[in-house]
Amino acid sequence: MIGRRVKEIRMQKKLSLSQLAERAEIAKSYLSNIERDICINPTIDVVEKLAQALKVHPAVLLSWEIxxxxxxxxxxxxxxxxxxxxxxxxxxxxxxxxxxxxxxxxxxxxxxxxxxxx
Missing domain, CATH: 1.10.287 (Helix Hairpins)
Structure with missing residues (x-):
């Protein structure tokens, strides 16, 4: 699921939840719900925002193999x-x-x- 991948990359980049939420321009509580797999189906827009904030391609967050x-x-x-x-x-x-x-x-x-x- 996307939540584990987002958290893993966020931790690798040494970003706090607040920092990533601010960079992605999404609510910290929403990001927390994504990372804890409470929200398991974020919109494409949110995936793009997170990918851009983490400086990765959206496919990386979705664990798609290219x-x-x-x-x-x-x-x-x-x-x-x-x-x-x-x-x-x-x-x-x-x-x-x-x-x-x-x-x-x-x-x-x-x-x-x-x-x-x-």
Missing amino acids: KELGSGIDDSFSCIKSHISTLDSLQLKELRDSIDIVVWKREKVPLSDLGNLI
Whole structure:
């Protein structure tokens, strides 16, 4: 979860809760709730603010692994094709939402730049 990752990076950077909250322009109590996993689903805006304040890419806070383009694309596509027909309408909507996030991330920061930000 994001809370443990935020706290871990904050501690590595020797920032207090108050300092990070001020830098990220969010309430200290809200940051505390995120770090203690009381708030487990902060908005993208909050994740971006925290990432900027901690000087890391948002993917780092989300513990997303960034892989080289082209590696395993055929395997990924085959996996998606084999499972897509078994998904119900809610699962298809979740898949579409996930794809929208990936597209948003790609447009926000080119994948080739992600390796330099971590």
